[in-house]
Amino acid sequence: MKLGKPLYLLFLLTTTQTLAGERAVLSCEAAHLDTNKTVPVKIVSAITKQRIATAQWPLGYPTIAINESEFSRLPELSRHFVYYHECAHLVKQLKDEAQVDCVALEMMRDQQQVSKYEMRLLVDELSTSLGLSRRWTNLLKCEAFIHSSTD
Numbered sequence: 001m002k003l004g005k006p007l008y009l010l011f012l013l014t015t016t017q018t019l020a021g022e023r024a025v026l027s028c029e030a031a032h033l034d035t036n037k038t039v040p041v042k043i044v045s046a047i048t049k050q051r052i053a054t055a056q057w058p059l060g061y062p063t064i065a066i067n068e069s070e071f072s073r074l075p076e077l078s079r080h081f082v083y084y085h086e087c088a089h090l091v092k093q094l095k096d097e098a099q100v101d102c103v104a105l106e107m108m109r110d111q112q113q114v115s116k117y118e119m120r121l122l123v124d125e126l127s128t129s130l131g132l133s134r135r136w137t138n139l140l141k142c143e144a145f146i147h148s149s150t151d
Helices: 074-093 097-112 116-130 134-141
Strands: 006-011 029-031 038-040 042-047 051-055 064-065
Touching: 006 051, 029 074, 042 134, 051 074, 064 074, 074 097, 097 116, 097 134
Parallel strands: 042 064
Antiparallel strands: 006 042, 029 038, 051 064
């Protein structure tokens, strides 16, 4: 059956829970568009073939919609990066993907203490999982990588 628009199933998870298969707690807070109050970002399981995840504001509420089938196929570090990439869109309200990627890497470093070595592994994982792209190697030019610990 073909649908004109993505169907969203509302399986809400709080930001203090882990996504399926995650060892780490992923946490994100962003401003509600109507009230400008900082609120926990909602996570919804969304059926869509075009994307792995997307940041959106249904009714003004910051939300990350995830294609669980595609998301779960990614290695753990890559899943965390995708999550924080969408979180960065919601928190900073940036459109530039390179800037958002760097903010996501910074969030991973600060919230999960991801080391420089793990950041290099992330670049390899993303290249393998999502295809070779200069976008992934450009992560090594981000301030979060340059100024991270050397292990």
